[in-house]
Amino acid sequence: MSLQPGDALTSHNFGLQIDGVMVEYLAEVSGLSIEQDVITYQQNTPNGQNVVKNLPGVKKNGTCTVVRGMTQSASFTQWINQSINGQMSSARKNASIIMMDFENNPVKRYHLRNAWCSKIDASTVKAGEASALTETVTITFEELVIE
Numbered sequence: 001m002s003l004q005p006g007d008a009l010t011s012h013n014f015g016l017q018i019d020g021v022m023v024e025y026l027a028e029v030s031g032l033s034i035e036q037d038v039i040t041y042q043q044n045t046p047n048g049q050n051v052v053k054n055l056p057g058v059k060k061n062g063t064c065t066v067v068r069g070m071t072q073s074a075s076f077t078q079w080i081n082q083s084i085n086g087q088m089s090s091a092r093k094n095a096s097i098i099m100m101d102f103e104n105n106p107v108k109r110y111h112l113r114n115a116w117c118s119k120i121d122a123s124t125v126k127a128g129e130a131s132a133l134t135e136t137v138t139i140t141f142e143e144l145v146i147e
Contacts, residue, residue: 024068028066038056114143
């Protein structure tokens with residue numbers, strides 16, 4: 001059942017591509033944002049009225065946080081290790097977070113240019129606990145393009 005006109009995406013079906021290759025289906029994505037400075041500019045018109053304008057300023061880099069099941073995804077783990085070890089020539093990658101419809105067809109993409117992992121948190125492990133282990137990874141990027 002694909003999306004019909006007027007349907008909204010559901011939040012349960014998405015994944016992460018690195019350099020065009022799907023490496024991980026994720027449990028959660030949060031904080032996907034990028035910001036731009038706002039420049040306030042004041043001037044007087046020829047008849048003396050004060051006019052205030054807001055202009056776009058410098059774009060700031062962005063971050064997002066992804067949660068994944070603790071799996072054997074070698075590509076994703078290698079990317080994390082390159083980032084944490086400061087191997088930035090190989091760690092900076094173009095990544096995409098892809099939202100899919102009910103039939104796993106890509107519907108929306110968030111392209112993260114020059115992305116790398118800046119933080120990783122493993123979930124709490126507890127004896128006798130019957131829950132899935134996860135890793136929370138913070139991804140830093142230089143540019144966000146929405147498609």
